[in-house]
Amino acid sequence: MIVSIEGIDGAGKNTLVTELRKRTGAEVLCFPRYNTSLPARLAARALHGEMGxxxxxxxxxxxxxxxDRYGARDVLDRFRDSTELIVLDRYVASNAAYSSARAEDLSLCDWVADLEFGELGLPVPDLQVLLDTPVELAASRAESREAADSSRTRDRYESDLGLQERTLAAYHRLADRSWRGPWLIVDPRDTGEAAAAVESRLGAVRPHDHARGS
Structure with a gap:
């Protein structure tokens, strides 16, 4: 089974992913893979103004x-239609939400889906979990990370509060449409409660049991 944890920058995705790994023993994969993927490193350089x-x-x-995700397809394919669990910190919905928010055009979501699930053949997730973190709280977390660690300088997306607001709205539209499978919206401010909600939902989701919204 493939479960993706989605949300804006500073939403608390890593915290929830870590809790789910402790509870379930799931394998974890975080996107973008800045340390191992050339496309991800190039994207990071672009976001910090180094690529024109x-x-x-x-x-x-x-x-x-x-x-970047296509480079991990061999790993992801192991969990396609499987009862074994992998939890992803961001997946295709992140690309759809941010791209459509930047363009202010929801049709970009379908372009992303055609590229990643179609052309690149990435597996559709069995469950997508949206962390419904208030934008102001997420922004304060990102600022705190930057202040505590000089290597965590906020990039162009993270520092754009308007983009974060539009991205959260785009995520909600995706969830409302059951975009490319089932969604669960959780309040991440109580990590234990959020993780329990995900575990409960997993018990009701079968691998490849997708109500594939458009």
Missing amino acids: DLTDSIHGMATLFAL
Whole structure:
């Protein structure tokens, strides 16, 4: 089974992923894979202003993030239609939400789906979990990380509060449409309660049991 944890920057995704790993023993994979993936490293350089006008291209940045996930397809395919569990810190919905929020055009979500699930053949997740973190709280967490660790300088996306607001709204639209499978919205401010809600939902979801919304 493939479960993706989704949300804006500073939403608390890593905290929930870590809790789920403790509870379930699941394998964990975090995107973007900045330490091991060339496309992800190039995207990071672009977001920090080191790649000229590349970051201005919504489709270009989305393609880099998609290629990062394609580089992990062998790992992801092991959990396709499987009862074994992998928990992902961000997946395809992240690309869809951020791209459509940048363009202010929801049709970008379908372009991302066609690229990643279609052209690149990535597996559709069995459950997508949205952390419904208030934008102001998420932003304060990102600022605190930056202050505590000089290597965690906020990138162009993280420092754009308007983009974060539009991205959270885009995530909600995806969840409302059951975009590419079932969704669960949780309040991440109580990590234990959020993890329990995910575990409960997992018991009701069968591998590849997708109500594939568009």
